[in-house]
Amino acid sequence: MWNRSSSFARPASPLLRYWQAEAVRLREAHWGPLEDRAACQAALRQPADLQARILARAAWLAEHDNLHERLIQWAAGARWALIAVWLAACLAGIGTAAAVLGQGQVNLALALLGLLGLHVLTFLIWLAGWLPGVSGSTALSSLWLWFTRRLVRGPDGALAAQAFLSMLGRARAWKTAIGLISHGAWTAAFLGAVPTLLLLLSTRRYTFHWETTLLSSDAFIRVTRLLGHVPGLLGFPAPDDAQIAASLGAQPAAAGIQAGWSLWLIGCIVVWGLLPRLLGLIACALHVRRRLARLAVDPNLPGWLDLRDRLMPTHASLGIDRPAPAQGGGAGPAMPPAAIGGQTAVLAYELGPGLDWPPAGLPAGVVDLGRCDSREDRARIRAWLGTPPAHLLFVCDARLTPDRGAVAWLDELRRSCLDLRALCLEGSPARLQAWQDILSQQAVPQVASLSGWLEHIGSLRHD
CATH class of the missing domain: 3.40.50 (Rossmann fold)
Structure with a gap:
């Protein structure tokens, strides 16, 4: 998810600073307060802003407790886990496209169902996740978290994940981040499936037909027109009524008709599969970026509420007011x-x-x-x-x-x-x-x- 050399090698990014603060807050909530005298002294050297001082205290504690390095390791592991999930989705798309075309006889209804059926179902589930009270978690997001835990082991791995998810939740970006993972995987799947379809259809002979026992030919004509309308606007040809009727028989249609069905099938996959996922991926990425740019410390949260009096004292030292009296002894009361x-x-x-x-x-x-x-x-x-x-x-x-x-x-x-x-x-x-x-x-x-x-x-x- 993040490039270590570009994001973490430089001074801590705002995202990492808030992530460190959340990780320190959760650690103190779970295992008790940390020794933070030096951290508070470093924070008090910051401008008189509670959020800036909370972030500075957390940065000092994270740096001296190796938590900073553990967060970087978890981010690198999460990035590789995401790449692995998307790569697996691309390979699944390649395999699905090859399986749908089979050995030459292609049932168009089954081909559409195989290439678009699960995509449509999961897309509707993702949309339903935005309803109030509905969990937005998906199988792909759970798989990503599971794989990240396998890649990043150690005492602070779970803390890094919990702090990251808590930060996303407070920023109201977790459901969008789930969409980012899901849409990215499906985009990768279609980017694997479409070139595979083009390659196989260009190098092998396939015959396309509709098969049915209950439905009439008019039903297939309506479905073909409905699914091919938007692809037709983008230049993908749609078979006419005579070509559709010819594909309902047992005899193979002419080669020109088969080529038309090939382009119609590819157009349906691009328009109803690849484009919605690609647009969803871009929208989720922009939304996550916008929400994370508005991250802020909530000083009323447990753990941060207790820091107000220590990081924002009501009085401060103004330096030396006058020379000290010429007498020995310490700062305490003078008494034998x-x-x-x-x-x-x-x-x-x-x-x-x-x-x-x-x-x-x-x-x-x-x-x-x-x-x-x-x-x-x-x-x-x-x-x-x-x-x-x-x-x-x-x-x-x-x-x-x-x-x-x-x-x-x-x-x-x-x-x-x-x-x-x-x-x-x-x-x-x-x-x-x-x-x-x-x-x-x-x-x-x-x-x-x-x-x-x-x-x-x-x-x-x-x-």
């Missing part, structure tokens, strides 16, 4: 390590944009250890934990995925503080679950709110 010994304290761990800290109304008896965002902050807090607080609340941003650094830091705090509890702020259900799993593994209880934790501390003191 002994000041927190036996106290109640709170610690904010890598809070993202939009989460202000410390919160308003923090009681005077609670020590704020500030934010822990860097290696220097950890060194500062380790010095304080030499005389650890009696109660410590670990506040984390559940919009971010917990990584190994968070696990190691939690384990270090748990070993230093006897009463360590955690509070997860905001976050999607999937990332909240990831934090809950980490906290459960570290045996760190979770609290629902800061006020609830303060009430818990107060109750312990009263006891």
Whole structure:
């Protein structure tokens, strides 16, 4: 379907970028959130547009998780599978044309039925697929997907296919893409059948006739006129009534009449077979191209809805406002390590944009250890934990995925503080679950709110 050297060797095309974003969204929906701090930082360097930043985040994750390469491999496999399906259809058309002509005696009714019958039936089925509530899937599209799965194996093969079909469905281009596959196969079949008919009719002698037990000669005359009217407009001759009547007898008609029937048969195959499929192929290709050109990110979809606050923060850093005070120490509150010994304290761990800290109304008896965002902050807090607080609340941003650094830091705090509890702020259900799993593994209880934790501390003191 795509030429790898022309589409994917250059910077990612819009189609590939949306495909990557959909694949990342589905992967996180199925297997949990990915570690995306660096991806979000790269996305925040893009213009302040949610769609552009979602695409940039997905591109970074796809590139660093080998998903980009897997999508390219799947696209190449899908292209070869489509070529194989169309080639098989062309060979089937050649075989059908040879079988219809047989050894010399050609029944025109059976010839038309063999060459056009299944085509007309599948064309009507495709048209019916546009009705509301009717599935547009066809045997050829299912065969293409099955063959693609055989060509592209691996852990991300199914994900690539699901993301591609989901993207087509949201663009309302899936049924048209099915038509593209089907019309392409039938066009290839007729492109194989018509030259075969021309070759055999040019090199062998055939006799054409109508055979019937129930129908009258008038029925064949009407059918011949009806089917030959449009081909006649394109220059294909149609037999007259006398020639049709002569072909109903047991005796072979004259050679000129046989030549006329040959051209009439070819005209019917071209007009009622090849041209509708070729026009359908062109229409579907143009429609798919137009629909895919209008692809857009729907930020309300699960997975993308959770990214809004992280990729479109309500405030941004404006750079250095004034020189820092000439004093040592880190970014946290200045206090001697002994000041927190036996106290109640709170610690904010890598809070993202939009989460202000410390919160308003923090009681005077609670020590704020500030934010822990860097290696220097950890060194500062380790010095304080030499005389650890009696109660410590670990506040984390559940919009971010917990990584190994968070696990190691939690384990270090748990070993230093006897009463360590955690509070997860905001976050999607999937990332909240990831934090809950980490906290459960570290045996760190979770609290629902800061006020609830303060009430818990107060109750312990009263006891």
